[in-house]
Amino acid sequence: MANTLTITDNRTGKSYELPIEHDTVRAMDLRKIKVTDDEFGMMTYDPAFMNTASCISKITYIDGDKGILRYRGYPIDQLAEKSSHLEVAYLLMHGELPTAPQLKEWSDAIMSHSDVFDQLQKGLSGFRQDAHPMGMLASLVAALSTYYPESRKISDPANRQLQIHRLIAKMPTLGAWCFRQRKGLAPVAPEKGLSYTGNFLQMLYKAEGQKYSPNPVLERALDILFILHADHEQNCSTSAMRAIGSSQADPYVSMSGALSALYGPLHGGANEQVLVMLKEIGSKDHIPAFIKEVKEGKGEKRLMGFGHRVYKNYDPRAKIIKQTADQVFEVTGRNPLLDIALELERIALQDEYFVKRKLYPNVDFYSGIIYQAMGFPPEFFTVLFAIPRAAGWLVQWLEMVTDPEQKIARPRQIYLGSPDRNYVPLNQRA
Numbered sequence: 001m002a003n004t005l006t007i008t009d010n011r012t013g014k015s016y017e018l019p020i021e022h023d024t025v026r027a028m029d030l031r032k033i034k035v036t037d038d039e040f041g042m043m044t045y046d047p048a049f050m051n052t053a054s055c056i057s058k059i060t061y062i063d064g065d066k067g068i069l070r071y072r073g074y075p076i077d078q079l080a081e082k083s084s085h086l087e088v089a090y091l092l093m094h095g096e097l098p099t100a101p102q103l104k105e106w107s108d109a110i111m112s113h114s115d116v117f118d119q120l121q122k123g124l125s126g127f128r129q130d131a132h133p134m135g136m137l138a139s140l141v142a143a144l145s146t147y148y149p150e151s152r153k154i155s156d157p158a159n160r161q162l163q164i165h166r167l168i169a170k171m172p173t174l175g176a177w178c179f180r181q182r183k184g185l186a187p188v189a190p191e192k193g194l195s196y197t198g199n200f201l202q203m204l205y206k207a208e209g210q211k212y213s214p215n216p217v218l219e220r221a222l223d224i225l226f227i228l229h230a231d232h233e234q235n236c237s238t239s240a241m242r243a244i245g246s247s248q249a250d251p252y253v254s255m256s257g258a259l260s261a262l263y264g265p266l267h268g269g270a271n272e273q274v275l276v277m278l279k280e281i282g283s284k285d286h287i288p289a290f291i292k293e294v295k296e297g298k299g300e301k302r303l304m305g306f307g308h309r310v311y312k313n314y315d316p317r318a319k320i321i322k323q324t325a326d327q328v329f330e331v332t333g334r335n336p337l338l339d340i341a342l343e344l345e346r347i348a349l350q351d352e353y354f355v356k357r358k359l360y361p362n363v364d365f366y367s368g369i370i371y372q373a374m375g376f377p378p379e380f381f382t383v384l385f386a387i388p389r390a391a392g393w394l395v396q397w398l399e400m401v402t403d404p405e406q407k408i409a410r411p412r413q414i415y416l417g418s419p420d421r422n423y424v425p426l427n428q429r430a
């Protein structure tokens, strides 16, 4: 069997044989399909990249039909059960699980960079007290670029690793600053002896002059949530990180762009919107009317936390989050919104509209309910997504800058605007 694709152009009757590799043809191979020699050649049209691979990657595997997610080959449920976020970050970065000394060295290196310049802290006072934490976080991460101008040397491997350590380390610190800024509280310094999530919790909740010990159940639950959010291959924010980074911009400004992409309600901002939606529904009796509105809204009103571009089955992360919720509620008490969410899921999964379109709960459907039970306000939920995703963004960025096939990202367009015409002076226009 030949591993090629034969295309016949019916405009000319000519046939072309294109090589197939990994069940894919190269879009550039289509360029030779032309009617006349001076033509540009054939392109593919794929708005929103529904069927276009933009890179070859060895990091994360998703089978959307079967509901499978693996980081470097390891199933997400095994990592969530047995690993920690920093170990997963190491795995994503290096491709293999660390030995005990490697994990210690990696964790120490990350935690040693968790402080952020006091000078940048002064910039916090420039934000409104009610500023959205994602707007603040994207700005603060971009501002870090000005403190580390050497980060522009992206072809230097040691320099790249240093910036990666810094960014993974400083994200919880900056996230905690945004949280406390909205409460009118001064930032709390990182504490090196704690775990990644334990330190984050103390930077959020420690009262001045008092000792703070994170609750181990909540610390572990947050760690599991961080593992689940660490990477998700070529989603909107990761593609933004890769596209910005492809211009050889430094990783700080590239990640600020990724944060902006994540902020949107169709992406990481959905977890905040799920809570808004559940509160709006208010009680189980109102669910049928809400579902009816979604169905009649023709895409205008969506069931937030449902549906996914890749998963056409239950999102495996949503399953694990549902289990984690029970452990959290034993400490915090049951979030009453959970009953509305469970009933909403039950009704939606039996409804022909959702069944036909293969719309299942995604990662954001249940995460917000846990976050709320843990005392986080809805507007902070996307920050809780962004902090662990920093690891994924950075590994994907690293893969992109070290891939000899990658160049500056620059899609083509099909121009259907006005043809050539002459400028008309203002006083001669009708």
Ligand code: ACO
Pocket: 235, 265, 266, 267, 268, 270, 294, 298, 299, 301, 302, 303, 304, 305, 306, 307, 308, 309, 310, 357, 359, 362, 363, 364
């Ligand atoms: N509620 C109701 N209908 C939906 C939903 C939803 N959540 N999601 C998709 N649909 C419908 C669409 O209206 C469309 O119907 P049609 O065929 O009659 O026009 C069909 O399902 C296909 O939807 P698309 O928008 O074409 O699917 P796409 O792959 O572009 O969108 C997305 C995926 C953005 C995630 C979408 O499902 C959505 O908006 N979900 C709600 C927001 C959300 O939860 N986002 C988080 C995603 S996970 C993440 O980013 C971390």
